Amino acid sequence: xxxxKIYMTRSCGYxxxxxxxxxxxxxxxxxxxxxxxxxxxxxxxxxxxxTSVPQIFIGEYHVGGYDxxxxxxxxxxxxxxxxxxxxxx
Numbered sequence: 529x530x531x532x533k534i535y536m537t538r539s540c541g542y543x544x545x546x547x548x549x550x551x552x553x554x555x556x557x558x559x560x561x562x563x564x565x566x567x568x569x570x571x572x573x574x575x576x577x578x579t580s581v582p583q584i585f586i587g588e589y590h591v592g593g594y595d596x597x598x599x600x601x602x603x604x605x606x607x608x609x610x611x612x613x614x615x616x617x
Contacts, residue, residue: 531613532557535572535583539563542594543582549597550584555610557584587613 532550534557536543550557562569562581569579576583576590584591586609591597600606 530556530558531587531616532610533560533585534558535560535562535568535576536581537561537563540581546582546584546594546597549594549601553601553606553610586610587616589613 532555534543534546534550536546536559538561547557547559560568560572562572572581572583573579575585576592578593580593582593584593584597589609591600591609597606600609
C-alpha cells in the first residue's frame, strides 16, 4: 500500500495533473475513485472536510488539492513529506 493516497474521479483534470506531478516525483499513489462508490466520497469528506477532488494525503498529512500540492512542490516541502512518509510506511 502506498503512503500517498489521492481521492479522485475519472473525469477530473486536476486529479490527472496531481497524479502526473506525483509520478514525476517517483510516487505511485493509491487511487481512491470516489465516483465509483458514494461511501468513498463521504469518507473523503470526513477526513478532509472538503467536497472537491482531488484530495491528497501523504501519510497522515492532508495536503489538500492540486494547487496545494503544487505549492508544496514549489516550496521544496513535497520532497521532505514524501521522504518522511515512505520511511514511516
